[in-house]
Amino acid sequence: MTRRKAIQDIIKIQSSTQNCGAKAYACSNIALIKYWGKRDITLNLPVTDSLSIGLNNYGATTIINPSKKQEHTWQLNNNNIAKNHAAYKRLCAFLDDIRPDAQTFYDISSNMNIPMAAGLASSACGFASLVKALNQYHAWQLPASKLSALARIGSGSACRSICNGFVHWHRGIDKNGYDSIGEALKLTWPELRIGLLCLETKPKPISSTKAMLQTQSTSDLYSAWPEQVKKSLPCLLQSIKEHDFKRFGEIAEHNALSMHALMLSARPAIIYSTSKTWENINKIHKLRSQGLAIYFTQDAGPNLKCLFLCKDQQDVTDNFPNMQVIKVFDD
Numbered sequence: 001m002t003r004r005k006a007i008q009d010i011i012k013i014q015s016s017t018q019n020c021g022a023k024a025y026a027c028s029n030i031a032l033i034k035y036w037g038k039r040d041i042t043l044n045l046p047v048t049d050s051l052s053i054g055l056n057n058y059g060a061t062t063i064i065n066p067s068k069k070q071e072h073t074w075q076l077n078n079n080n081i082a083k084n085h086a087a088y089k090r091l092c093a094f095l096d097d098i099r100p101d102a103q104t105f106y107d108i109s110s111n112m113n114i115p116m117a118a119g120l121a122s123s124a125c126g127f128a129s130l131v132k133a134l135n136q137y138h139a140w141q142l143p144a145s146k147l148s149a150l151a152r153i154g155s156g157s158a159c160r161s162i163c164n165g166f167v168h169w170h171r172g173i174d175k176n177g178y179d180s181i182g183e184a185l186k187l188t189w190p191e192l193r194i195g196l197l198c199l200e201t202k203p204k205p206i207s208s209t210k211a212m213l214q215t216q217s218t219s220d221l222y223s224a225w226p227e228q229v230k231k232s233l234p235c236l237l238q239s240i241k242e243h244d245f246k247r248f249g250e251i252a253e254h255n256a257l258s259m260h261a262l263m264l265s266a267r268p269a270i271i272y273s274t275s276k277t278w279e280n281i282n283k284i285h286k287l288r289s290q291g292l293a294i295y296f297t298q299d300a301g302p303n304l305k306c307l308f309l310c311k312d313q314q315d316v317t318d319n320f321p322n323m324q325v326i327k328v329f330d331d
Ligand code: PMV
Pocket: 030, 031, 033, 034, 035, 036, 050, 121, 123, 124, 155, 156, 157, 158, 208, 209, 299, 300
């Protein structure tokens, strides 16, 4: 099955109307149980389930208009993206697969209000908002589950950015991935806070896709990962339902460190953490030993995302003055 066929099978609409313009927003998301490993590279089908939290007002807005040229154009935060840029090529390949016919070209304008250097999965909210905007533009009227499947094909973790709040991405069993979608959980936790510790701004040494595949194909420890996720995810879910913050933080932190342990055991080893990352991890552990309830998670990069409750916000920010705090649920 080609990627275009998989996408068109999800949309399953013979003719689509074309509106004059469309605009849609999608929040960024941070995984608490990570997606690390693909069972299908073309369709971004994961080896395991994963679970994330949406970043509410932090994300991407995509505006689509018909292109007057015979090509797609892309502006990101008001800058034209050059046609030889890898991100432009990735976007166009997706647009070519999702457009109804070869005569359709789009002017895409994306605006992101997330700190771009903080490792906040800009591709996740970017692809999710793009798919939502395309749904409007062509009046497809697809349900969230289908939008999630389409976003996943654009960028795996984007399937968790179609909705806000806690999202469970089910790995699914279908070989074409129709059941590999993000499910919005009806759970809230208004006291929960995410604190971004942006420690490095250099581009990462290796992309998450490359790192994932390298881990999967070379780490002897990888075989233990699916089992670990299977055990941890229901426990995390339970901790969210019970608002058991200690358990929640412990599971999320353990999951992130385990993912990095897998990468360390890959050949060659993949090392995203820098001395600043370790310095801050040690600081978090020390504060915790002194009684402050703060935990962290870390993605494919050196920056940390801290987890804490609003009652501790003052203490946390006193210790980390450069931290950007995100309130993930409205009251
Ligand atoms: O969706 P991708 O290809 O950007 O991969 C995301 C990988 C992690 O951020 C490390 C984990 C996750 O589940 O978001």
